[in-house]
Structures are given as structure tokens and as C-alpha cells.
Amino acid sequence: MAAIVEPGPKVDAGGVSGIGASEAACREAKLRRFRSYCLFNALTRMHGQALYTCVRLFAGNSVLQQVSRNSSEEALAVEAADLVKDFGETRAVDGVSLSVPTGSIYGLLGPNGAGKTTMLRMLLGIIDPSSGRRSLLGHERPIDAAPEVGYLPEERGLYPAMQAREAIAFMGALRGLPIGEGRKRADALLARHELQDWARKPIRSLSKGMAQTVQLLGSIVHEPRLLVLDEPFSGLDAINQGKLERLIRSQAESGVTIIFSTHVIAHAERLCERVAIIAKGKVAFDDSVAAARERLRPIVRLRTRAADGPWRSTFPANARQEGDEWVFELPESGPEPLLKALIDGGAGIETLAIERPGLHDAFVAIAGGDAAAAMGHAEPAR
Numbered sequence: 001m002a003a004i005v006e007p008g009p010k011v012d013a014g015g016v017s018g019i020g021a022s023e024a025a026c027r028e029a030k031l032r033r034f035r036s037y038c039l040f041n042a043l044t045r046m047h048g049q050a051l052y053t054c055v056r057l058f059a060g061n062s063v064l065q066q067v068s069r070n071s072s073e074e075a076l077a078v079e080a081a082d083l084v085k086d087f088g089e090t091r092a093v094d095g096v097s098l099s100v101p102t103g104s105i106y107g108l109l110g111p112n113g114a115g116k117t118t119m120l121r122m123l124l125g126i127i128d129p130s131s132g133r134r135s136l137l138g139h140e141r142p143i144d145a146a147p148e149v150g151y152l153p154e155e156r157g158l159y160p161a162m163q164a165r166e167a168i169a170f171m172g173a174l175r176g177l178p179i180g181e182g183r184k185r186a187d188a189l190l191a192r193h194e195l196q197d198w199a200r201k202p203i204r205s206l207s208k209g210m211a212q213t214v215q216l217l218g219s220i221v222h223e224p225r226l227l228v229l230d231e232p233f234s235g236l237d238a239i240n241q242g243k244l245e246r247l248i249r250s251q252a253e254s255g256v257t258i259i260f261s262t263h264v265i266a267h268a269e270r271l272c273e274r275v276a277i278i279a280k281g282k283v284a285f286d287d288s289v290a291a292a293r294e295r296l297r298p299i300v301r302l303r304t305r306a307a308d309g310p311w312r313s314t315f316p317a318n319a320r321q322e323g324d325e326w327v328f329e330l331p332e333s334g335p336e337p338l339l340k341a342l343i344d345g346g347a348g349i350e351t352l353a354i355e356r357p358g359l360h361d362a363f364v365a366i367a368g369g370d371a372a373a374a375m376g377h378a379e380p381a382r
Helices: 021-045 052-059 116-124 142-148 164-173 179-192 208-218 238-253 265-271 289-293 310-314 335-344 359-367 369-375
Strands: 076-087 090-101 105-109 131-136 149-152 226-230 257-262 274-279 282-288 299-304 320-322 325-329 349-355
Touching: 076 116, 076 257, 090 116, 090 257, 090 274, 090 282, 105 116, 105 238, 105 265, 116 131, 116 226, 116 257, 131 142, 142 149, 164 179, 164 208, 179 208, 208 238, 238 257, 238 265, 257 265, 265 359, 274 289, 274 359, 282 289, 282 359, 289 359, 299 335, 310 335, 335 349
Parallel strands: 105 257, 105 274, 149 226, 226 257
Antiparallel strands: 076 090, 076 131, 274 282, 299 325, 299 349, 320 325
16 A cells, blocks of 8 residues: 655654644644545555554554544444445355344354455445445445444454554554553453453464454454454354453443354354355345244154154154154144144153254255355354
């Protein structure tokens, strides 16, 4: 990223001195225009390139003011209509439409390569769609909402020599948070997550889980209204997965809208109020987790002492045996006729359970067995 910035006054964390009010306003306007351009580009490029220009620009960002929060609450934090993204002859996202309610935890669920990351980057304005429309926190141009958005990209990366607290403060500075305030908040966040002893140690000395926590804290230090996490659980052990789940719930309880992508169905089932099931660049389903489950009938698991009898006639044709249990969908008539037939027929009920279908079963029904197989069998923390 190249940019031309006129020489400005000497800036430190305490403020700006030696310039008049009108000159300060002029410089502020220039900085604001430049910040809008480079904000999200900086977030995606910071993992592979030194952003010397942006570091200098934001190092003394007491000249930057936080964008005031919109007092009106939008019903939808994010909207997309018919988004398409082509890379040459390859269509990565194919006509996606979705709606994310304000204050919800919303999951993008699909196998690797389904188009989740491309979709998130279009919603954030990091890349432009080939066609379609999107709105972010009420802004038709996503970059206008950038100071109120926290983003954890799929590609993890922090400057190895930078101290943990400085990394968090730096990420806050990219979103307009004064560097001094960023350091104070960084210290508080690290203490809250029991990492205060690592605050002044370089990133290279932290474990993978610690470094990922630091990067996540950097994406919330400016107290965003929208938090976007791309495969946040990837590579974490069970303990750190549990910590991340608690952090996500904590943010949601404070009113933050959260979008996260995952290929682990159980994470989405445990955390999300709504999910979009993504397969081959298309949205196959966009609704509540409960609505996904309700597409399937409840499942009956039955074990009897008698091996056979007239009660078998009440079973649906696709009933199957798994070990010594019968497994089948609950008939439309409900459990009462089934129970009566089992009792009257002398089946000798040993166990009878009626289970609500899980999100995995719903995913198979909606996206197909191949997509479900591509998701693997990774389990989240308990």
C-alpha cells in the first residue's frame, strides 16, 4: 500500500501542539480520509508486510477521534443481496443473500472452500463483489463502518518482536483508538484473561493459544459494535476453545453483533442463534438453529425385550436397527399410538428415547452428505 501524506506536526500520545485550530481541523480531515482508505487494507496486510506508513500515521493518534456511535439501532447489522464474486473463470460466491440481526451471534457454517472467507471479506469491504449489494451497520459502503468493526482474519499473524500490550494497542490505533487509551485497555483485557504477566513480553515468546488470544483482544479493544471472526477456533486446543467460547458469549451479552465462520458444526450449534449453511458458494439455508432442526422429525430410539410382535407394524418403513436398538423417525401421529401398540403388544419396553435432531443431521439434510463429510468430525471443547 502506497500513500502520500503531507508532513505534519510532531505528534505524541498526549496531544498535538504548535498548530492552530483551523490547521488542526484541516489535517484531521486529511487523516480521516486516509484512515478510511487504509484501515481494512492494513488489517489484511499486517500479517505479511510492515506497515511503516500506517504505524507512523497512527502512532500519535490522539489527533484521531473515535467515531461516535449511531444512536439509532438498526434492525439488521449486516445485509447482503445477490452477492457474486468471480476470480477469473472461478465463481467463489454465487448469488448470496443473508441478513444478520443486530445483537445476534450468527454463524457461517460450511466446509473449507465453500466460500465463507470470500463472503466475509466482501461484507467488510476488503474486496469488492463482482455484483450484488451489501450493507454494514447501516452503511452502503462498508469502509464507512470500519471504526466500529472488529475483525479477526483466518490468517493469523502479529509482529513477533512487538510486546503483547503494544500489539493490542496498535490494532486499536488502526481503528482510531488513541494509543495511550489502547495501552490502558490492553492491560485491563490481558489481566481479565490472566495474561497480565505476558503484557510486556514479545509475541514470539507466547504460545499459539496466547498469541491468538492477544490478536482477538486486539480486535475488541476499541469496543466495536460488530465483531467478525474467520475460523476463530482453528488450531486451538480444548482449553483455549472453551475460553474463546466464553469470550464470544461475553461480547454478545454486552450487545455486540458477532459473525463467525466455522467448519465445526458443534461450535455453531452451541453458540449461534442463527446460521447460514454455505455449500459451493451458495447459501443453502439462512435462519435460526431451531428452524434448521425443525426440518427433521424427532428420532425414536427403542430397545425391547421381545424381538418381534404385532407392534412392529407401527414402525415406519425406514426403521433400522443399531445394535440392540430400533431407530426411526417419530410418526406424524405422535408418540401415543406407538406407546399403546408397544404396551398392548407385549413388547417389553426397556428404553425409549425421543431425541431432537441435531444441527449435524439438519446440515446433512440441507447441504447433502458430501458437504457434511467434508466438514470432518472435529469436536469442540466441552
